[in-house]
Amino acid sequence: MRSVPTAVAIFLLALPAAPAALAGEPVDSAQAVIERQIDAFLHDDATAAYSFASPTIREKFPDETSFFDMVKRGYGPVYRPGNFAFGRSKVSGGTVLQEVLITGSDGKDWTLIYQVVRQPDGSYKINGVHMQPAAPGSDI
Template identity: 35%
Template sequence: MGIIRALLAVGGLFFAVELVANDRPVITSDFSEVQTKVKSIISDQIDAFNSLDVDRAYSHASASIKAIFPNSTIFGNMVEKSYPMIWNPKAFEFLSISGVRTGVVQRVLFTDQQGDIHFFDYVLENNGERWVISGVYMIQGEKGV
C-alpha cells in the first residue's frame, strides 16, 4: 500500500510540474463541446471499471499516468484497492467543471456501496489528439458528507 501512495504522490508532482511547464492553452473549441467530451470520457472509464474492462479504463489515462502505472493490470489494481468508490460506485454525478490553463477540472460526486459520498476532481488534458485523464484527486474533508 505504501508504494501505491508513493506512486500517487509522484503522479501529483508530475501533474504540478506539467501545469507550470505547459503555457499553451488547450481549450480552443466551444466549451460546451469540451464539457460533453469530458463527461463522456469519465463515464466511459467508470463504466469500464464496472465491466472489469481495465484495458478500456486505462486507455483514457494520460502519458504521465501511464509512466507511473506502466500497464492496465497495475493501474486497475491501484484503483480497485485505493478507490473502491470509483471502481464500483453505487452512483456518480457530475458537478462543476472549469477550464484551467492546461485543460479542465471536472468535479464528480460518488456514492459508494455503503451510501457514503465522496468528491473527486478529475483533471483532463488534450494531448493533441484527444482528451485524456491526467489525474483524479479526492477532495479532502468531503468524504462521508
C-alpha cells in the same frame, strides 16, 4: 436568386451560437471520458479503463494490470460507484477540472476532482483524480 440571401441569413443567424457550442465541448468531452472509464471499471474491463489514462498516468502505471489494481485499492468509489453525478467544472487552456459526486457501494458520499487534459491528437485523457469524503449537506 432569393435562395442565396436566405442561405446567408441562416448562416449569419447560426454564427452567434457557434462560440457557445464550442465553449461546452471540452467539458462535454471530459465528462464523456470520465463516464466511459467508470463504465469500464463497472465491467472489469482493464484495457478500456486504462485507455482513458493520460501519458503521465501511464508512466506511473506502465500496464493495465498495475493501473487497475491501484484503482481497486485506492479509489474504491470510482471502481464500484453506487451512483455518480457531475458537478461544477472549470476549463483552463487544455485542462478540464471536473467535479464528480459519487456514492460508493458502501453508501458513503465522495467528492472527486478529475483533471482531464487535451492530448496533441485532440482527445482528452484523465491525468489525475483527487478524492475526498463529501461534507454533509444541510438537512431538508
